Each structure stands twice: as C-alpha cells, then as structure tokens.
Amino acid sequence: MSAKRLPQGGRIDRDQRIRFTWDGSSMTGYAGDTLASALMANGETVLGRSFKYHRPRGIMSAGVEESGAIVTVGQGRRRDPNVKATMQELYPGLAASGQNAWPSVRFDLGAVNGLFGRFFSAGFYYKTFMGLPPMEWGKGTGLWMQYEKIIRRAAGMGVASREADPDVYDHVHGYCDVLVVGSGPAGLSAALTAAKAGLDVLLVEQDCELGGDYLNQADEASGKKRKDLIAKLEKAGARMMTRTTAFGLYDYGTAGLLERVTDHIASPDKHLPRHRFWTVRAKQTIVATGALERQVAFGNNDRPGVMNVAAGRSYLNRYGILPGQDIVVATNNDSAYATAAELASAGATVSLLDARATIPESMMSLVGNSGVNLHTRSAPLNVRGSHGVNGLDFAVAGQGGWSAQGSESCDLVLVSGGWSPVVHLLSHRGIRPVWNVEQACFVGPDEVNEPIYMAGSAAAVWNIEDCLTSGESAATKAIKALGGKARQKKAPAPGGWESPIEPLYEVTVSGRQLKSFVDPQHDVTTEDVRLAHREGFVSVEHLKRYTTLGMATDGGKVGNIIGLALMADAQGKEIPEVGTTTFRPPYTPVSIGALKGRNVDGHFRPLRRTPMHVWNLDHGATMTMAGLWHRPWYFARKGEGISEAYVRETETTRRTVGLCDVTSLGKIAIQGPDATEFLNRIYTNPFAKLPIGKARYGIMLRDDGIVMDDGTTWRLSETDYFMTTTTAHAGKVMVFLEELLQTRWQDLRVHVTSVSEQWAGSAVAGPKSREVLEACVEDPSVMSNDAFPFMGVIETTLKGGIPCRIARISFSGEMAFEAYVPSDYASALMDLLWAAAEPLDGCLYGLEALGAMRIEKGHVTGAELDGRVTIDDAGLGKMASPAKSFIGSAMRNRPELMREDRPRLVGIKPKDASQTFNAGSILCAEGKVSGLGEGWITAVTHSPAMGHWIGLGFISSGYEAWEGKTVIAADPVRKGNIEVEIISPHMYDPDGERMYG
C-alpha cells in the first residue's frame, strides 16, 4: 500500500496541522483526521499484530468494525488499550502505540507463532493442554491453569494501565418521545419527520459528525442535502448528540448510550467527564444504524492493504487520501462501482473484479468512462506480500467452481462481499433477524412486537433516496403510535441495486492450501470453521465458542456471516437453517469507568453518619465502617493503640460508666389499635401483656423458622410501641413488617414508620450509669431503682428541656440504659451525659469495647444470626413461646432444625491462656482437622474481665458435649491451629447480678 494525501478534497482542515506520535515517532495529520487516516497518510501500513499468529495487520475499515488497526492510545494513567484507530479522532499530542507485539508491530518476535499455524487451529490449546495423558493423568485441571497463564500472555490484546483511572465519568438519565439511532440519510429524515410533528426527538450518532454515509460522498449535492437536513432539524428543535453510541437496547424502550466527551480533546476542561453513560427511556425507537460491508475469505485476506471498499471510498472522499496507486477492487454487488470509478478519477490504476457474469449497462458505463479495468466472473484468490500487498492472484468462475487465473501486481485490495445491516440493537431485544435471500443478508422481521422501527440500510435499503423515504416511513409509524396524525409513507422494500448481489463468502481452488481469515481479529480461518464441523459442532452457538469466531472486540461484525455461510456449506444447508448468533450488548466496547460513573471511592456506596458524628470526632473517636454506618471504633487516649483503648474502655465501663453512640440501631414506631396483636404475632415470645412503661427483648423468625433479628420493643402507650432492631437488619425488618401489614394481615389496624433517623441514642452502661442519668434529667426521682426497674421505660425531660425516652436495658451486662432524644438534640445529649460521666471517671466507648462486652456475655449479633441459625442454635429456645403461634412457629419445628447435634452457640477460650485465635476459624475435633469440622468461630476478643482471649462460635451439639475435650481452632492460611476449650457462651456474670443491681 502506498497511500498518499491528496492536495485537496475531503473533510479535513489542511490549515490545522496536528502533531502526534506513533510508537514514539512524531508525525502530523490534520484536524478531521482519525488516527487511522493520519497513519495511512504518513505511510504507516503495519499497525497491529494478530491475536494468535502475530501476523502483521493494517487498516481494514474506516469504522467500528475495524479488526486490524487496534492500538493503544495515551500514556501512564490514561493508557487505553484496544482502541480502534479508525474511531480515534486525532488531537494535538496524541500518543499511540502498537500492541500485542515485541519489540514492535513491524518486527515482532511473536510472529514465530505463524510458522506453527497448523498447531494453532480451533481448540488447539484445550486439546493439547487439558487432560491429555500422560501430561495430566490424575492432575485435574491444575496444570492447565499454569499453561493458560503462558498462553494468555502470548495471545492477546493490549495492556491496560495498572494505575487508578484519573478521569471522572458521569451517569445521566434521559427521556424522549423518539430516539433515532444513526444520522445517515435515513436517520436524519426520520428525526426531521418526527421533530416536525412536534415530538421530542433525540438523535444520536457514534461519529464525530452527523451525516452517516453522506460524509463519504464526493458530490456537492450530497453535502448540500446533509447540511440542509441538519439545519432543518435544529430549527425543528431536535436534540442531537455526536460521539454517542447507542450500545444497547433494553426493556421498555430503555437505551444505553455512551457519550465520549473528551476522548478527542488534547487538554480537556478538567470539570468535564471523560464519558457519559446515558440511560434513556424512549417511547419509540428508530434504528437507522446503517450496514457494514462484508469481507470475502480468500488467501491471506488479512494482509495490511486489504480493506473493505467503503473504507477506500471513505479515505478518499472524507480524508482526502488516495489509499493506493495500483488498486484491485473485488466485489459481488453494485456498491463497489462508484468507489472504483472515484479512485480511478483520483489517479489510481484500478482493476475491478466482479464475481458476477452479467453487469448492468449503467454500471459498465460508470466505470468504463473512468478507465477502470473490469473483469467479470473474477474474484481474489490470494494476496502476495507479507507486510503489505504487492500482488494478487485471482480466480475465475467456471463450471465446477473457481480456478486460478494469473496474477497482477497491486498495492491495495478493496473487497466487498455484500452488506450486513446493523441489526444488533434489534437483536438485543431478543428479536431474531431473518435471512433475505435476494439481498444475501439478515434483516429485521416484518412484525416487531415493540415500538422499534428499522430504517435505511439497517433495513437493507441500499439507495440513498430510498433511505430518506425509509426514515420518513419509520417516523410516521412512531408518530402514529404516539397518537399523532401522519400520512403513512410506504416503506421501501429491501434492495435498490440495479442487478442482484451474487452471494460470495469464500474463494478457494482445489489443491491450494491458503490461510483465509473469517474473523481476522481472533485469527479464525476458514479451516478452523471446517475443522469444527468435522469434529461435530453443529450449532452455530457451539461453533462460535469453539473457534471463538465473533468473540473479539468487534463482536462478530466482520466474520459472523462468512462463518455461518461456511458452516451452512459444510452441512449442506442454507444459511437460515444454520441460524444466526444472537448479538448482545454492547455494540461497541463501553469503558468500565462509564459503567461505574461516580460510584467510586467515597461514593462507592452511601455513607451513613449518626447525628453525633462530629461530637464523637471532637472527643477523639477513631471511626470504623459497620455496614453503611460510620461508627466510633474506639476513643484512644494519649499513647494508646486500639488494643489498649478498647481494653481500657471495657474495664472503665464495668468499673464506673461508659457512653456509646447506639444511634445506628434500627428504630420503628409501631402504632395503632392492633399494635399489640401485631407484635405478638411477629415475636417468638409473648407481647400481649407487656405493660405500658416496660420494654421487652424479642426475637423474630423468618417464615421458614430461622432467626431474622432481635431487639427490644418499648411500650409507650396502649397503642404506641418503639421497636429497636439490629443495625444490620434494620432495613430488612422494616420491609418485612410493611409486607405483613399490606399483604397478609390487611385487617390489622397498625402503622409502622421508620424513625431511625428521627431518634439519636446513647448507651449509658456501668455501675454508675444511674448516677449519670440522675444528673441529666430534670427530675432525678424518675431514676430511682423502684421507679425505674430493669426493663423499665420512661419518657422524661433532660436538663434544658430536651425530650427524652430512656429504657433500662443492657447489652454490656452492666446496669445500663439507652437514652434517645430527637436527632437535633444529639450533641446536647452527649454534652449532658459526658459532663456527668467524666467526673465519675467514666469513658466513651466504641464498637470494639461494645463487642468485647457482648462477647463476654454471650449476646448474639449479626455475626451469629447469619441466616442459618435457629432460635435453639442461638441458645434462646426458651424465648419461643409454646403457648402461641407466631411467624416461623410451624416451620421451626422441622425435624432437621430440631436435631440435637446441630451447631449450637458456645463460648471458646484458648487452652493456653496466652494464646489468641481468629474469628472465622473452623472448630475441629482433636486429630480430625479436615473438611467442614464441627463448627466455627464467629467473634473473638480479649476479655479484660477474664484476662485472656475468648470467642463465640457454634459447635455441634453445644458446649455440654465438648466439656473437658480439646478442640482445634483451625486457621490454616492465617494463624495456624490453636488448641481451645469449649465453654458456656455466658462467660461473664452468668446470673446477671450486675445488670439487675
């Protein structure tokens, strides 16, 4: 290929020279160039290396179907691999490089793979490296995993940056009456028709300019028509987006769009996102996505310098490049003639091979006048040259097929094997395209059950004038579907060529073994497809997976039809009988960054802070994540680490008093005449007779009898309850209560309202907790032991007139209270409490100390109530009332859930008191460290009260069965195995004397 830039013509701006680098060499192009056109104008031919064989590859197209010029763009953190050079707009300073090659794409040591081509046929790796004796006898797939790493390194694509992506991506939501995908003649006319009818139209175009195939036309009339249509669209108020790909269609008219905002800008405004990921809900969708030109399989059809015909036209007319001097154009249809004539007029020597025997008069005259050398019944057989084209052997059609017929020197081969309408978006909806024999392509079915209309060459309408009508016709359907009035234009039928296409998928002559590529991007050859057939792969879906045909980044845009045709031929069937593969989103690759949008780092998930967050920080809290919540972990004093801090907090709380932010607990107001009945049904223990001014600990089960959650519920009045749930299950419990009341128990007059955000709370725990609260309430008498016994509830006023509800409940095992105030008073509450607690030598404590104290007491949390545990497993079987029915009461009695040897909650301590052990360890019987063991450890802590490490966990049959035995806490990949003893989970103050005191 000896391409050269023409002195005039094209849509590039010759006044704007752009400097860029290719593999480190500085080059220039013009504004309006793509990276591919600029490289072509600079005489670069080898731009990539193929996937398996490392064959040299060059530019094969001028669009999204590019399979050869796949390069890496950008450097450092912004290195973007596998970019199609044909879609990358040139900008000043763009740095591009070849990939999948070492040391460079021009000289690649990996090309040695090509010499062993016959070993790299379909399924080669699997056959060779998986389970093949004697290499892998008895070894399963272990060795394969090793080979695979090496194979993957040799085969492949570009390498992404290992650094974090510095760019910002946005998610945007959009709505429209009519979404028009594609801005070629059909798309423009569809959008204009719909917009003129007053509809809200969104027109999206993947290219940087609107116009579609208009941009590839040389004549003035086309340019004028394009400008005219766009001007009218602007006037009609249609929204138009360029550099935006509709990559997928989904249910209910939802379309996914990728808008590339800054990929073409040298130094973008830093406030702009790189990409925008649009979710558009369209009432009607018009798919005017055009058609892609197909290749033909013939010998060495992947050499740099073999392109599709439309690309030749595009480089000539849009980019002002004559892509070759001696050009062979090979076709089986009319579409190549205009290009052949234009190339000849631009100064190239052009031979035109047409596989067909008869050519219409008008086509003959089109090329005849321009000096094109026309050969009928002729087709390309084999390309000569390795890093470029230097000649072509051709074949002529005879009675028994093709036969070789001489050769010709040339530097460029343009091929048209027909056109495939882009039916991808329709296929995304599960709508199967149908084979149109006359046009030799798949088109959408006549009847589609959704408001999606195909228009233009996407509906196999080949003539530009007909495409305009086709767009108009689609738009009138959309207008009518939305209740508007429009005179229905008849849609042009598929077709538009003067003489029919002659299907041509492969050119081969007997006796010549040539490497003919079907899917050049994945190095799938015609021989691979036939091999798959010989080995019994009948289904296209299997063929695809076995050969990887169509599974490269182009998603089968280039090779699918040829693969199908070869398979059909091998089976002696027609193409529609073999079927088509289903296209799935995305149409072209979507960056991971766009998928994630802004949901990164701190925005990866919502962050919940309690209203005393700032107060906690001001008082020295180190925070930790508990679900979505940011909670105080420990309050370190000078010189303390976490271990010292939480041990001190635990000791201080048990000795004097500690305060802990418990706002994150779920809080639900349960109100109404039937609230008591409702609670009695959802809790396992009786609630029917809970007096006003009392709280009760309750457990709720799921329908299937497994524990769902636990918490306390406070009775504030005859009809008003205040329920607390665990932090982890707050949402789930709320949903379940709403479901019960709105679906199953519609007769119950109960309202449930989440008040988690409305109330802020602090635990006040320890022997001096009452003293602290006495100092805080306006009337200290409410705090006396008689007025406020264990499990009592009061609603009172704190000093300064702060409304407050307090319950005497304990999670720590000490005498303790939970005090709640409206959230706005959170800091005031903590100020009051701390002012009273600090002089008593009290402390603030965090989650770590809270955990330590609850483990000492054997109180369960989400770590234990993990969705597998029954109420008996948790040692709380006495909480299940035998006298009433409740949610889960029937199912908890299933035999498997009642087995005595189920894992039960136990306490754990090390045999050697100086030893520590980890949560997550497996509990095994001594001498039997294998398999699932006998149980597991859910939580561990250092117990200041006992002076050694303790844990909670589950072990089969409970602690009584393991008394006096040595058990192994197995933790093979972290700590190793530790000998432990199993004890009662109630490790500290088992009789609760401290709590009632």
Place this chain on the structure above:
Amino acid sequence: MIRINCPFCGERDHTEFSYGGDASIVYPELDASMEEWHDAIFMRENIRGMQSETWHHANGCRMWLVVERDTMTHEIQSVRPAHKGNAAVLSTTDTGGEQ
C-alpha cells in the same frame, strides 16, 4: 429496564422497587400445619407468561404492589396496591393505577 406504573407515584424505573414474590400465594394461618406452611413458602410455579407478583416500592412510597407481569416479555398488564383498603380508596378518588 422495566418501568412500573406505581399507583401512588406514577411510572418509575424498576430499580426503585424490590421484587417480593408470587402474589397468588395465600399464606396459611399462623397455627396451620408445617405441611401447609411448607407449601406456602417453598412451592412455586415457574410460570411462562402472565404472573401475578408483589413488588415493594422501597425507594418510593414504600407501598407493596401487586403487578401482573409477563415473564417472557416483561410486559406489565396491571399494577394495584396490595392492600385492598388502599386499592378501594384509589379507585374512588382517581383513575390511576391500571396501565
């Protein structure tokens, strides 16, 4: 993206809702037998076609809805409040709800 026409809020993306389950299940009384509960909890028809199911407008009005949806096409035939009282109020106060 399924779009659900919430009778209280209007048409919204299905991502605002969470799927509940089969709306045709009649849950037994709490004191019913284990067998009855077993069937209610675990036995499900795998329907191909129109299915009545519950959805919770979790990120909206928090109402439970009964949605008739075609499991093949996602076509939604009707949406109504699960609670009959709410449904009755809606039907007398406005026309909304049904698609």
